[in-house]
Amino acid sequence: MSRLYLRKAEVGSTYAVSTWQSVLFSEFEAQMCSEARPFPCVFGVTGYRLDQLRYLFLDPFDVGVLGAQLEAFVAECRSHGPNTSLVVFTRPRPVQTLDAYYRKLWLTLDQLARLDKSPWPAEIPEQIDHPLWEFSFAGEPIFVVCSTPAHVMRQSRRSSAFMLTFQPRWVFERILGTEKAALAAFADVRKRLVPFDSVSPSPRLGRYGENDGREHQQYFLMDDNQAEVGCPFAKLAQNKTSPIATREQAA
Secondary structure, eight states: OOOOOBOHHHHHHHSOTTSHHHHHHHHHHHHHHOSSSOOSOHHHHHHHHTTOOEEEEESSOOHHHHHHHHHHHHHHGGGTOTTOOEEEEEOOOSOOOHHHHHHHHHHHHHHHHHHOOSOOOTTSOSSSSSTTOOOEETTEEEEEEEEBTTOSSOGGGBOSSOEEEEEEHHHHHHHTOSHHHHHHHHHHHHHHHHHHSSSOOOTTOOOTTOTTOOTHHHHSOOSSSSOOOOOSOSSSOSOTTSOOOOSOOOO
């Protein structure tokens, strides 16, 4: 399969102004470029400005296509720059509940794990309830962020359609290589979160590897800090032989 994900300039030359792809990307650009209301994820903003992000538009949301493109991205991502991520946009559909989007995220990750041709990284535990667990694909540990149109109070996780961002873990390791750098970066993120969201920063936000931290809890943040979200899987792809539906069901 040929490469479908695009660089910043390629989005404008590929999709006309009136298309949903153009509309969603314009919203994304406005978010990344705002100086009056800086987006909290400093890594994402830097990646956008330096053209290190890559953008994939899926219609329909086909996990098979997503898996092939994610595999291609992982193979070349180190050449894109130290702040790279794969940002996945999907066509806007009728808004569902936060719980529905949460289930969709984890179903997607489980389906991707079933499609993965590479062995799970030896250094990453397979049990999700572990401080060193991270979603992995094509041999690469990847931090995942889910944004949805159902988020209202937590604007830092809001988008006009179901959206996923896949950020290789080495991006964090490279940028947060020292304790001083890590403390400064996380302080900057939290400083931006306070005025950006209408709810205080989630208590689930933390540094990878901390004994009481769980990466999977940061992939999808609810709209308040009260809801308890349990992970739907003990580990992903426990049965790789069972059939999966890779195409999005009609809303």
